[in-house]
Amino acid sequence: MQRSKIDVWVGLFVLLGVAAVLFLALQAANLLNLNFQPTYQLDARFTDVGGLKPKAAVRSAGVLVGRVEAIRFDDKTFQARVTMSMDSQFAFPKDSSLKILTSGLLGEQYLGLEPGADEKNLVAGDTISSTQSAVVLENLIGQFLYNSASSGGGSQAGKDKK
Amino acid sequence: MSWYRPSDIGYSLRRQLADIGLGARLFVRLLMLFGPAFRRFGLIRDQIHFLGNYSLAIIAVSGLFVGFVFGLQGYYTLQRYGSSEALGLLVTLTLVRELGPVVTALLFAGRAGTSLTAEIGLMKAGEQISVMEMMAVDPVQRVLAPRFWAGVIVMPLLAAVFSATGIIGGWVVGVLMIGVDAGSFWSQIQGGVDVWQDVGNGLIKSVVFGFTVTFVALLQGFEAQATPEGVSKATTRTVVMASLAVLGLDFILTAMMFSL
Numbered sequence: 001m002q003r004s005k006i007d008v009w010v011g012l013f014v015l016l017g018v019a020a021v022l023f024l025a026l027q028a029a030n031l032l033n034l035n036f037q038p039t040y041q042l043d044a045r046f047t048d049v050g051g052l053k054p055k056a057a058v059r060s061a062g063v064l065v066g067r068v069e070a071i072r073f074d075d076k077t078f079q080a081r082v083t084m085s086m087d088s089q090f091a092f093p094k095d096s097s098l099k100i101l102t103s104g105l106l107g108e109q110y111l112g113l114e115p116g117a118d119e120k121n122l123v124a125g126d127t128i129s130s131t132q133s134a135v136v137l138e139n140l141i142g143q144f145l146y147n148s149a150s151s152g153g154g155s156q157a158g159k160d161k162k
Numbered sequence: 163m164s165w166y167r168p169s170d171i172g173y174s175l176r177r178q179l180a181d182i183g184l185g186a187r188l189f190v191r192l193l194m195l196f197g198p199a200f201r202r203f204g205l206i207r208d209q210i211h212f213l214g215n216y217s218l219a220i221i222a223v224s225g226l227f228v229g230f231v232f233g234l235q236g237y238y239t240l241q242r243y244g245s246s247e248a249l250g251l252l253v254t255l256t257l258v259r260e261l262g263p264v265v266t267a268l269l270f271a272g273r274a275g276t277s278l279t280a281e282i283g284l285m286k287a288g289e290q291i292s293v294m295e296m297m298a299v300d301p302v303q304r305v306l307a308p309r310f311w312a313g314v315i316v317m318p319l320l321a322a323v324f325s326a327t328g329i330i331g332g333w334v335v336g337v338l339m340i341g342v343d344a345g346s347f348w349s350q351i352q353g354g355v356d357v358w359q360d361v362g363n364g365l366i367k368s369v370v371f372g373f374t375v376t377f378v379a380l381l382q383g384f385e386a387q388a389t390p391e392g393v394s395k396a397t398t399r400t401v402v403m404a405s406l407a408v409l410g411l412d413f414i415l416t417a418m419m420f421s422l
Contacts, residue, residue, distance in 0.1 A: 006211045013214045017319025020326035024258060024361045027348070055356075 039085040040124035041069065044098050044111075049080045050134025052100055052109045058084050059101075060113040065090045068111065084111070093118040094126070100134035109134060185381050188302070192377065195307040202308070209312030213274045217320055220273055221266060225257075225324035228265065229331020232256060236332070237340055246340075250347035251354040253332030254325075258355065258364045262325035264412050267371035270317060271404035275379035278309055279400040282383030283393035306380050313376025314369065321368035363419045370415060371408050378404040 046052075049071055058066035066086035074081045086092075095116030102109050122128070199206060236252045282305065285291050294301045329351075336342040355361065379400045386396035 006208060009215050010207050010211045013210065013218060014319065017322055020322035023326045024322060025357055
């Protein structure tokens with residue numbers, strides 16, 4: 001009698017603990033959204049990946065269509081080689097292009113895939129060649145400073161000529 | 163200044179070494195008693211009831227209040243940067259990766275570790291352990307092993323309960339009281355928390371802490387001098403040593419897991 005009563009309480013305790021683990025895994029970490037659907041691999045070369053990280057999203061028209069699998073440095077071309085695993089239910093034309101985009105002002109970086117117009121579709125192992133590198137803030141500021149300095153200098157030179 | 167006599171230094175050093183050796187031997191013994199302990203699951207079940215169910219209230223209430231506080235403090239900091247939607251992510255990552263396992267282990271050392279030490283110390287003082295040995299019952303197998311494995315089972319469950327109630331506490335303060343948008347609260351959490359990197363490593367931490375705290379409590383009880391004073395000293399040592407071991411191990415585990 002006493003035994004079965006303890007059994008009930010221990011069972012309740014274990015259930016509560018398992019429920020908490022499930023809550024953490026499903027509600028917090030969203031385990032269900034890890035898709036176990038078939039994927040295919042694509043490669044892309046970037047001159048600069050910026051802050052892109054593995055597991056970053058690949059979005060087309062803002063919808064998740066794949067994830068970045070790995071980012072490696074290719075010492076033949078001195079470029080970054082990004083491997084993506086794309087959801088098999090989506091196919092994209094061969095001349096699709098990739099951009100590194102940022103969600104929000106300080107958000108994480110993701111890949112934006114813009115479909116091209118080619119009749120043939122990308123298949124597993126293909127490499128996307130038309131890519132646009134990440135915007136690096138320092139380069140942007142450098143260019144801006146250079147431009148404004150040269151335009152300012154130009155007008156100054158013009159004045160001198162007069 | 164008899165302390166400076168070489169023979170005394172040697173004696174105390176030798177005793178320390180013997181303590182370490184005995185502790186290591188007991189630890190290996192307990193690990194090897196995994197099979198025999200689980201064959202008599204009734205004993206483990208009773209200990210899970212004693213260690214787990216009775217710790218549940220303090221763990222859940224503490225988790226809830228830690229969540230409340232993190233909701234308030236996190237909001238205070240985050241709204242300066244205009245990113246109060248990240249409140250859920252802040253609360254969840256802090257709890258799951260760090261505070262859940264650590265605070266649970268500290269509370270468990272205070273709530274259950276002390277009672278383990280006192281129980282075994284008093285069993286020793288009442289010579290129940292010696293009686294068992296005389297009856298050819300192995301006290302390590304009959305008394306220590308079920309408590310050890312029950313503690314190891316209970317700790318991750320308690321840590322998960324702590325983290326889950328903490329997230330709910332953060333949600334209550336953030337969404338219900340302050341008015342952070344509920345949708346972005348949850349979507350930030352789901353976007354930023356990884357099952358294996360964050361939840362999984364937190365669980366591994368809590369399992370390690372389960373081994374640590376339970377073992378320290380059992381060793382102190384088993385090593386206690388069989389007097390009222392000895393038992394009280396052993397109980398104090400359990401809290402101090404278990405807390406220090408948990409915090410030290412936590413640093414090592416965090417450095418190992420999250421630097422990769």
